[in-house]
Amino acid sequence: MDQLTFPARVELARLPTPLQPLDRITEKYSTPSDGPRIWVKRDDLTEAAMSGNKLRKLEFIAGAALEQGYDTLITCGGLQSNHCRTTALVGARLGLNVHLILRGEHSGDMDGNLLVDRLAGAKVSFYPPRQYFREQQDIFAHWEKVYADHGHRALLIPTGASDGLGIWGYLAGSRELIDDCRREGFEPGHVVCATGSGGTQAGLTLGFHLAGMQTQVTGYAVCDDEAFFVRKVREDVVQWASRNNQQFDENSLNIAVSADYIGPGYGVAEVPVYQTIAEAAALEGLLLDPVYTGKAFHGLLQDLGHGKYRDCDNLVFVHTGGHYGLFPHREHFAFLG
Numbered sequence: 001m002d003q004l005t006f007p008a009r010v011e012l013a014r015l016p017t018p019l020q021p022l023d024r025i026t027e028k029y030s031t032p033s034d035g036p037r038i039w040v041k042r043d044d045l046t047e048a049a050m051s052g053n054k055l056r057k058l059e060f061i062a063g064a065a066l067e068q069g070y071d072t073l074i075t076c077g078g079l080q081s082n083h084c085r086t087t088a089l090v091g092a093r094l095g096l097n098v099h100l101i102l103r104g105e106h107s108g109d110m111d112g113n114l115l116v117d118r119l120a121g122a123k124v125s126f127y128p129p130r131q132y133f134r135e136q137q138d139i140f141a142h143w144e145k146v147y148a149d150h151g152h153r154a155l156l157i158p159t160g161a162s163d164g165l166g167i168w169g170y171l172a173g174s175r176e177l178i179d180d181c182r183r184e185g186f187e188p189g190h191v192v193c194a195t196g197s198g199g200t201q202a203g204l205t206l207g208f209h210l211a212g213m214q215t216q217v218t219g220y221a222v223c224d225d226e227a228f229f230v231r232k233v234r235e236d237v238v239q240w241a242s243r244n245n246q247q248f249d250e251n252s253l254n255i256a257v258s259a260d261y262i263g264p265g266y267g268v269a270e271v272p273v274y275q276t277i278a279e280a281a282a283l284e285g286l287l288l289d290p291v292y293t294g295k296a297f298h299g300l301l302q303d304l305g306h307g308k309y310r311d312c313d314n315l316v317f318v319h320t321g322g323h324y325g326l327f328p329h330r331e332h333f334a335f336l337g
Contacts, residue, residue, distance in 0.1 A: 004210070007168060012059050013051075015176060016175075016176045018041075019177070019181065021037060025280065025284055025301075028247075028283070035309065037143060039181075039317070041319060046321070049116070051085070053084075053110070053274070053318070053321055054087075055169075056168035056173050057200075058087060059085060061166060062090055063077045064089065065096065066094070067093075070154065072147050073096055073098050073335050074100075075087050076100070076101040076102070076103070076140070076159055078102065079103065079180070080114060080328060081102065092122075099123045099154070099290075101125055101139055111159075112327050113325065114253060116185075159197045160197025161291055162197040164236060164237075165234050165243065167239075173207070174211065177191070177204075178199060179210070187213070189216070189311065190217075191208070192218050192219075193218075193272025193320060194296035196266075201317070209254075218234075221258065222266060224259075229259075230257055234250040234253070237250045254295060260299060264267065269291075273295055274329075275300045276297060278336060289323060289329075290332070292325070293322055301314075301316060
């Protein structure tokens with residue numbers, strides 16, 4: 001990986017983020033003789049506004065925007081999209097216009113990420129889910145033209161900034177994580193993350209592969225299915241290779257996805273996930289969210305109980321952020337009393 005030439009980048013994140021052991025959770029869910037020590041890579045702490053994993057990707061997206069003369073960022077996601085909120089904050093910081101195409105019916109309430117979107121000055125347009133999925137390319141093209149007609153140049157950013165440019169965020173992140181682990185005296189056997197648009201998993205998977213590591217990266221899906229994310233990771237890697245004139249066989253990647261803990265659907269969790277979130281906070285002071293990290297961490301703990309991951313000494317959970325997503329789910333924590 002040392003031979004890679006990284007593209008333009010705006011340094012927005014506070015790096016490196018901490019790597020911390022979760023010894024109380026390890027004691028409960030794993031054993032020294034029959035399971036890994038569990039660690040967490042605190043990418044929820046990339047900066048003070050808790051932009052999480054999205055900020056790593058947007059360092060390279062913003063770098064391309066500034067280098068190529070764009071003055072507007074247009075992107076998309078759900079009503080409580082962490083990526084959209086981060087894009088809004090990045091745009092405000094860099095003096096770029098931001099337009100968010102959000103999926104869902106807006107009730108008029110501002111909460112969580114949506115409140116931050118508005119505070120950061122982003123323009124927001126809401127579309128019903130069926131129209132959003134059916135007409136997404138046309139919606140992007142419409143708003144790109146609107147801005148062009150007013151003398152602006154807009155960079156179109158896909159869901160989660162997950163593409164052949166955004167993947168650089170976790171190519172750099174994988175290098176950082178390897179250094180973290182080696183300073184702690186180990187090579188990670190498994191690295192686990194939530195996967196919702198595929199870009200974080202793609203960058204980590206490619207990064208460890210290029211470093212010649214045997215580390216297995218597993219993404220816990222929060223939507224869609226296993227086949228979708230296997231395909232999406234490969235597509236991002238193919239696009240990365242094409243953009244950077246790299247000769248790379250995407251079929252050589254070992255892409256692992258668990259779709260067993262999605263539950264009722266994207267952004268909807270069941271009681272055991274909320275209980276896991278409460279337990280992680282009580283045992284480790286670690287805040288997870290019901291949309292991404294809570295589901296992934298719950299899946300990790302359940303799989304540990306089923307005997308998975310017993311083949312390694314150290315496992316790293318990449319905390320991708322999402323704290324604001326807790327608050328719109330407050331009613332589901334009534335069991336706390």
